Amino acid sequence: MRSFIISSSAVKIDRYYDKNFKELAIESIKDLEKKISEPLEPEALIISSVAVEYLDKQSNMAGIIADYLGLRNIRVYRVESGEASGLAAVQIAHSLVTSKAVKKALVIGVDKLSDMSNAKIAELYSYLKDSDYIQIHGVSPLSEAALLAKIYMKTYDYSYEDLFIWPFTMHQNSPDTPHAQLRFKISPDSYKESPILAEPLRLLDSYPFGDGASALYIVSEDVAEEYDVNVSIEGLSSSNDVNDIASREDLLIFSAVRDSFIKTLKMADIELGKLKYIEIHDNYTPNAFIVLESIGLADRGKAPELLQDSMIGSAHVNLSGGLKARGNPWGATGIYQVHEIFSALLGEFKKSVLGEIDYAAAQNMSGCGDVSYSIVLKRVR
Amino acid sequence: MTKIKAGVTGWGSYIPPYRIKASDIASLWGFDPYTPKAIWIEEKAVAALDEDTITIGWRASKYALQRAGVKPEEIGAVFVGTESKPYSVKPSATVIADALGISPKKLASDLEFACRAASEAIRISISLVNTEMAKYTLVVGADTAQASPGDVLEFTASSGGVALVIGGLDDAAAVIEDSYTYVTDTPDFWRRSLAPYPEHGEAFTGEPAYFNHIINAVKGLFEEGGYKPNDFDYAVFHQPNGKFPLQVGAKLGFPKEKILPGLVTPYIGNTYNGSALMGFAKILEEAKPGSRILLAPFGSGAGSDAYAIVVTDHVLEKRDKAPKVVDMINRKIYIDYARYAKMREKILRYRR
Amino acid sequence: MMFERSPAKIWRNRDVLYRLKYSYCRDCKRSFYPPRGRCIYCGSSNIEHRYSSGRGVVKEFTVVYQTPVGFTDMSPMVIGLIEMEEGFRLLAQIVDVKPEEISNGMKVEAVLRRMIVDGGTGLIYYGIKFAPLIEKS
Numbered sequence: 107m108r109s110f111i112i113s114s115s116a117v118k119i120d121r122y123y124d125k126n127f128k129e130l131a132i133e134s135i136k137d138l139e140k141k142i143s144e145p146l147e148p149e150a151l152i153i154s155s156v157a158v159e160y161l162d163k164q165s166n167m168a169g170i171i172a173d174y175l176g177l178r179n180i181r182v183y184r185v186e187s188g189e190a191s192g193l194a195a196v197q198i199a200h201s202l203v204t205s206k207a208v209k210k211a212l213v214i215g216v217d218k219l220s221d222m223s224n225a226k227i228a229e230l231y232s233y234l235k236d237s238d239y240i241q242i243h244g245v246s247p248l249s250e251a252a253l254l255a256k257i258y259m260k261t262y263d264y265s266y267e268d269l270f271i272w273p274f275t276m277h278q279n280s281p282d283t284p285h286a287q288l289r290f291k292i293s294p295d296s297y298k299e300s301p302i303l304a305e306p307l308r309l310l311d312s313y314p315f316g317d318g319a320s321a322l323y324i325v326s327e328d329v330a331e332e333y334d335v336n337v338s339i340e341g342l343s344s345s346n347d348v349n350d351i352a353s354r355e356d357l358l359i360f361s362a363v364r365d366s367f368i369k370t371l372k373m374a375d376i377e378l379g380k381l382k383y384i385e386i387h388d389n390y391t392p393n394a395f396i397v398l399e400s401i402g403l404a405d406r407g408k409a410p411e412l413l414q415d416s417m418i419g420s421a422h423v424n425l426s427g428g429l430k431a432r433g434n435p436w437g438a439t440g441i442y443q444v445h446e447i448f449s450a451l452l453g454e455f456k457k458s459v460l461g462e463i464d465y466a467a468a469q470n471m472s473g474c475g476d477v478s479y480s481i482v483l484k485r486v487r
Numbered sequence: 488m489t490k491i492k493a494g495v496t497g498w499g500s501y502i503p504p505y506r507i508k509a510s511d512i513a514s515l516w517g518f519d520p521y522t523p524k525a526i527w528i529e530e531k532a533v534a535a536l537d538e539d540t541i542t543i544g545w546r547a548s549k550y551a552l553q554r555a556g557v558k559p560e561e562i563g564a565v566f567v568g569t570e571s572k573p574y575s576v577k578p579s580a581t582v583i584a585d586a587l588g589i590s591p592k593k594l595a596s597d598l599e600f601a602c603r604a605a606s607e608a609i610r611i612s613i614s615l616v617n618t619e620m621a622k623y624t625l626v627v628g629a630d631t632a633q634a635s636p637g638d639v640l641e642f643t644a645s646s647g648g649v650a651l652v653i654g655g656l657d658d659a660a661a662v663i664e665d666s667y668t669y670v671t672d673t674p675d676f677w678r679r680s681l682a683p684y685p686e687h688g689e690a691f692t693g694e695p696a697y698f699n700h701i702i703n704a705v706k707g708l709f710e711e712g713g714y715k716p717n718d719f720d721y722a723v724f725h726q727p728n729g730k731f732p733l734q735v736g737a738k739l740g741f742p743k744e745k746i747l748p749g750l751v752t753p754y755i756g757n758t759y760n761g762s763a764l765m766g767f768a769k770i771l772e773e774a775k776p777g778s779r780i781l782l783a784p785f786g787s788g789a790g791s792d793a794y795a796i797v798v799t800d801h802v803l804e805k806r807d808k809a810p811k812v813v814d815m816i817n818r819k820i821y822i823d824y825a826r827y828a829k830m831r832e833k834i835l836r837y838r839r
Numbered sequence: 840m841m842f843e844r845s846p847a848k849i850w851r852n853r854d855v856l857y858r859l860k861y862s863y864c865r866d867c868k869r870s871f872y873p874p875r876g877r878c879i880y881c882g883s884s885n886i887e888h889r890y891s892s893g894r895g896v897v898k899e900f901t902v903v904y905q906t907p908v909g910f911t912d913m914s915p916m917v918i919g920l921i922e923m924e925e926g927f928r929l930l931a932q933i934v935d936v937k938p939e940e941i942s943n944g945m946k947v948e949a950v951l952r953r954m955i956v957d958g959g960t961g962l963i964y965y966g967i968k969f970a971p972l973i974e975k976s
Contacts, residue, residue: 225905229907245930250930352930537934
């Protein structure tokens with residue numbers, strides 16, 4: 107059973123002090139509406155957000171946004187799966203459509219990380235870890251990624267500078283991503299001026315904190331036939347791992363990422379080699395390489411060497427600039443990823459690099475591979 | 488004749504590694520540079536921001552239990568003597584007890600009597616053990632003492648703690664032969680409940696307080712127990728600085744060779760409820776079995792205890808079961824006054 | 840009321856955080872922390888909870904500058920991957936030592952410290968951090 111994406115949109119990731127969560131969410135669907143040139147009449151509204159309760163003191167966000175969108179008598183859901191909320195929300199929409207519960211589902215991801223101080227955002231990010239027995243030690247995905255960086259470097263004999271190829275590449279890509287937060291190039295040695303977050307990771311190894319909102323319109327096959335362009339969701343799955351990375355037997359492969367991607371490819375009935383464009387969840391530099399290796403785009407320890415002009419194996423990766431440069435507004439990130447690969451399949455994003463492609467994928471995870479979702483899209487028309 | 492049938496089954500101490508030099512304090516606040524030498528204080532120990540009386544007391548207690556060889560379930564009472572309680576209301580003893588796995592069937596409380604509260608707990612413990620109301624007790628003397636910036640007390644107010652497991656005679660490392668306590672209402676040093684730092688009467692803390700009470704307590708012990716200075720191999724006194732113990736010891740007829748082994752304040756500062764007990768713990772780690780120790784803690788307000796304690800053979804097998812006072816004295820990380828002010832929370836800031 | 844953290848939550852967690860309680864699977868004989876009711880390796884529920892001796896070794900560590908609210912007092916905060924003598928591993932703070940003097944393979948012991956202080960009037964959350972062993976001088 108398939109579901110189809112017929113439109114998407116995204117706001118530029120930035121600091122929107124003048125807009126609250128609802129307003130940003132509503133802003134994000136304006137373009138989407140324009141593209142389908144008729145009022146949106148979803149039967150379900152799915153909101154993906156991580157920080158809305160803490161930052162906006164708001165529960166039942168989906169109900170509230172439906173209210174402000176003027177939608178009545180529809181299903182509303184608020185989905186949260188840590189940083190992977192975006193693709194989790196897409197999964198819910200897909201399930202509602204393919205189970206014939208609804209024909210049209212509107213998915214909006216929104217988070218505003220500029221509403222509070224960096225230390226507060228760092229605190230909220232640390233709540234992705236078990237608050238009773240892991241976060242209480244001061245642990246957050248940042249310190250985990252820093253430890254993984256050290257272990258990765260020692261195991262595969264890389265220096266910090268060798269790994270910096272990732273942030274550098276991301277910033278090569280973002281200047282022509284219209285919705286990216288950081289649209290500037292960096293030099294290969296710009297890490298020297300970048301403050302340390304948790305050594306060896308520096309600011310340039312991490313995603314920036316910003317506000318973002320992105321939306322997708324997901325519909326059933328018969329609805330999709332009424333539209334000119336559409337793209338099908340061919341594969342969509344997810345997997346989880348233990349929350350404490352210390353207990354993992356193999357720290358340098360994210361089993362949740364690997365298993366989720368395998369299941370997704372199987373569902374889409376394609377080989378990895380058919381994917382020409384993949385957006386992966388690079389919240390921190392070492393995680394990018396571990397994800398690439400977990401998916402199978404490179405053998406263990408080889409990703410930094412094999413990455414060339416944002417290509418690895420047979421795929422272009424993170425042409426948007428990834429979480430590093432496009433940004434990572436937590437709950438919205440997965441939606442941005444789908445917006446990007448969807449637009450690329452339509453020839454509306456990075457066409458000069460990709461040309462015409464048939465398949466594209468995205469991988470959205472929480473923390474350092476605690477849970478991971480992946481999706482494969484196929485261009486139908 | 489003594490009715491005491493109790494002893495020290497195990498002991499442990501803890502001194503944080505951070506040190507600030509007395510000369511740095513003198514030079515910042517414009518003291519005459521000779522001041523540290525005049526009171527004999529070289530440097531003092533400073534607790535980290537995530538330490539307090541409970542964490543220090545816990546660590547000393549853990550080492551005491553290791554030496555005692557006693558299971559936590561056998562402890563029938565936990566007393567914490569301190570004047571720097573993390574909570575004004577909520578006992579430190581319960582946190583330490585639960586963190587050590589001591590069972591709910593126990594007595595527990597925090598005691599306050601400036602620097603001698605833990606010593607009072609020793610006396611209470613003797614009664615509990617003698618009457619078999621507790622097989623063993625845990626006595627903790629720990630402090631993270633505060634002094635007003637720029638006050639002469641700042642040279643010596645330090646952080647550290649000692650814990651003693653008090654039990655019967657059979658497995659005691661040191662037997663308490665006799666004890667005497669002398670207490671009066673003497674306002675030499677005090678802190679009102681909402682005041683952050685204590686006040687003191689400067690010279691008044693000397694003759695009418697420290698010397699008067701220690702001398703009376705020790706003389707009382709000598710008379711009732713029939714002791715003379717020569718009966719003791721060591722004399723450990725409450726040590727607010729390096730000079731007072733030598734002075735009171737001299738007045739009581741003790742040569743400095745018997746006092747110096749238990750004198751630790753010049754190197755780590757005055758750990759308040761840990762003060763005399765720290766010197767005592769150090770002596771337990773060096774003395775030959777059969778040695779007799781005079782232990783005389785003092786607390787402002789004011790009162791002093793005097794104990795005659797005899798070291799047994801058991802001390803030999805217990806000594807190496809935990810870190811020693813000298814190991815901790817020699818474990819140092821030097822900090823400057825700015826870091827010291829940060830760590831002792833003397834800088835006003837918005838907590839984040 | 841000015842405090843933010845639930846007293847009940849702090850109270851519930853003290854057994855694990857004060858004494859480093861961990862899980863031992865009687866079926867596959869492996870240990871893990873945090874303690875859970877099912878084995879994270881073999882899925883069995885034949886689990887026993889034990890208290891660690893507190894002795895461990897540093898396998899890797901990092902120095903954190905971007906500290907979350909609640910931990911800013913500890914900045915720069917050292918987070919270590921500690922392997923305990925019972926065989927389980929955990930991430931926890933390393934204290935009482937300058938970061939430049941920490942090395943992989945260093946022996947550490949679990950010590951009770953303040954984890955979080957809930958403002959000026961709230962509770963103090965105590966728990967385990969790791970400190971180097973005190974050497975004989």
